[in-house]
Amino acid sequence: MFEHVQAAPPDAILGLNEAFARDENSEKINLSVGVFKDGSGQTPILACVKAAEQSLVQTETSKNYLGIDGLPGFRQLVPSLLLGDDHVAIGEERIACLQTPGGTGGLRVAADLIATLLPNATMWCSQPTWPNHPKVFAAAGLRVQNYPYLDMSTNQLDIEAMLAKLETIPSGDVVCLHASCHNPSGVDPTPVQWQSLATLISNRGLIPVVDCAYQGFGNGLEEDVYGLRTLCEACPEVFVCNSFSKNFGMYSERIGGLTLVAGKSETAKALGSHAKACVRANYSNPPKHGAAVVAEILGSTELSQQWNSELSGMRDRIHHVREEFVTKMSQRVPDRDFSFIKEQKGMFSFSGLNPMQVDRLRNEFSIYIVGSGRINVAGITPTNIDRLCDSIATVL
Numbered sequence: 001m002f003e004h005v006q007a008a009p010p011d012a013i014l015g016l017n018e019a020f021a022r023d024e025n026s027e028k029i030n031l032s033v034g035v036f037k038d039g040s041g042q043t044p045i046l047a048c049v050k051a052a053e054q055s056l057v058q059t060e061t062s063k064n065y066l067g068i069d070g071l072p073g074f075r076q077l078v079p080s081l082l083l084g085d086d087h088v089a090i091g092e093e094r095i096a097c098l099q100t101p102g103g104t105g106g107l108r109v110a111a112d113l114i115a116t117l118l119p120n121a122t123m124w125c126s127q128p129t130w131p132n133h134p135k136v137f138a139a140a141g142l143r144v145q146n147y148p149y150l151d152m153s154t155n156q157l158d159i160e161a162m163l164a165k166l167e168t169i170p171s172g173d174v175v176c177l178h179a180s181c182h183n184p185s186g187v188d189p190t191p192v193q194w195q196s197l198a199t200l201i202s203n204r205g206l207i208p209v210v211d212c213a214y215q216g217f218g219n220g221l222e223e224d225v226y227g228l229r230t231l232c233e234a235c236p237e238v239f240v241c242n243s244f245s246k247n248f249g250m251y252s253e254r255i256g257g258l259t260l261v262a263g264k265s266e267t268a269k270a271l272g273s274h275a276k277a278c279v280r281a282n283y284s285n286p287p288k289h290g291a292a293v294v295a296e297i298l299g300s301t302e303l304s305q306q307w308n309s310e311l312s313g314m315r316d317r318i319h320h321v322r323e324e325f326v327t328k329m330s331q332r333v334p335d336r337d338f339s340f341i342k343e344q345k346g347m348f349s350f351s352g353l354n355p356m357q358v359d360r361l362r363n364e365f366s367i368y369i370v371g372s373g374r375i376n377v378a379g380i381t382p383t384n385i386d387r388l389c390d391s392i393a394t395v396l
């Protein structure tokens, strides 16, 4: 039956990781996959995560199934982290929160929910966006289209083009927005731009799905959710898919959430019940460990403080690497302006390298960058930065 099936093409980003693993050059550099690395090139387990795990080993008494929507303590803490403890939607119980397998799991459940309740809706993604967005949404049966986002000539947000496009989208369609640290560009709306976006999205009757994969990696835990809080003030219904892969460094534990904010408590309950039906038919119920760790940390003042300081450390390293990279590139290629990389947020930036230059970096220097020229700046370390900048200067 399957003899004539051809192999599926490798994933654009994870496929590069596989090629990197096969590369025998001892000086190879991987700036492709979005994983934080410390100054020694490691992706460490946070000390607060280790402490929470140790406590769980002592206290956990059962590995029984969780409910379809996950660990209750986790589901209570996540909306507070996203919206603030005293948010009116929490007080009025206008929220349903489900624990999901990573941010991707949350996006898929949100997409299944939309496909169930609004089968004719189109999902609108930024151009460019994380390449898995259109795949996840299309896999749920949604039609996917793009709105303009980045002005490639200036590396700035093209807010006029974005607003003009959103103005034409039919009411009842869904708009996917990145809460902060836009992947792949690192370019986020300013607070004033968020206000304009929220007003327009609300006036047009569009439903925002906010992908919050990097809370705390841009400017801070509060600052990075300004946009999503602004949307929650303006719009009656907002779906938030958040990931704890990056900000807790728990990539392999697959932990995230889907928070459904509605205008009325009954609506939130109904939405939550449909989301649970989607989960039941997909992975039945989520794995426990990651949620138990996050709940242990967010529920403890001491561990939360430790997490905050470790998160600040990751954020500071990224800012510092951005500055170093710009300084070193301006010494090597003075006539080319890389200063925009300093302004961008999170792990990613568009380097401005074209696909031919990206190919040369891989083939001649064993430096792995996504074909679009997106680099993970967190992969740059004191040991590899000079070789990286020299190589980029050569291909330029």
Ligand SMILES: Cc1ncc(COP(=O)(O)O)c(C=O)c1O
Pocket: 034, 101, 102, 103, 104, 105, 130, 178, 183, 211, 213, 243, 244, 245, 251, 255, 256
């Ligand atoms: C924008 C965006 N959304 C979602 C995800 C997925 O996160 P997770 O690994 O938690 O599924 C990523 C991961 O790279 C991302 O960059």
